[in-house]
Amino acid sequence: MRDRCLMLFLLLVITGFSVGCVTPKGVTKQEQRDYVLNMKDETLAKLYEQKPETRSMIKKASGYGVFSNIGTHIFVVAGGSGYGVVVDNSTEQKTYMKMRSVGFGLGMGVKDFRAVFIFKNKRVLSEFVEKGWEFGGQADAAAKSGDKGGAVGGETYIETGIAIYQLTEAGVALQAMIAGSKYWKDKDLN
Secondary structure: OHHHHHHHHHHHHHHHHHHOOOOOOOOOHHHHHHHHHHHHHHHHHHHHHHOOHHHHHHHHOOEEEEEEEEEEEEEEEEEEEEEEEEEEOOOOOEEEEEEEEEEEEEEEEEEEEEEEEEEOOHHHHHHHHHOOEEEEEEEEEEEEEOOEEEEEEEEEEOOOOEEEEEEEEEEEEEEEEEEEEEEEEOOOOO
16 A cells, blocks of 8 residues: 555656646746736647638637646646637736646546637636636547647536637547646736
C-alpha cells in the first residue's frame, strides 16, 4: 500500500512539473495581452474553417472565451494549465484568465489544445468570469503535429448555457477521464 501511495504521489509531482504554469509569451503586460489576443484570433479562424456555423453562434451569444491549454496524462493522473480571454459581446470587454485542470482516469499522453466557450446567456458568462468553475468528463484520442495527424474528441459538460469546442494543436494522447478545471481572472493582465 505504501508503495502505491508513493507511486501516486510521484505521478502527481511529475504531472505538475511537466505541465508547469503555462503563461502567455511576452515581457510586458501589453505583449502578453497581444499574445493572448493573437491566439484567440488564430483559434477562432481555425474553428470557423472547421465548423462555419460557429461564427453566427458566437455573434449571437452573450460572449465567448478562447483558451490555450497544455496537459499531460500519466497512467491515472492528469493535469494541465493555460491562459485565455473571455469577451463580453455586448460591451466588448475582455477579461484575461488563467486555468488549471486536474483529472483522474486511464490514459497516457501530452496534448496542446485550444478550447472555445460560447456563453449562451449573460448569467452564465458572468458566473464563469466571476466564479470560473467548469467540471466535465472527457474521452478523446489525438495524434497530431502541425497539420499532420488527427484528433477526435467529445466532451460532456454540466452547464447547459455553454457550448464548448476543442481543437487539438499538437500532441499524442489516448484518455478517458473525469476532470475538474478552474478558471480565474489573471490579476496581472486585467
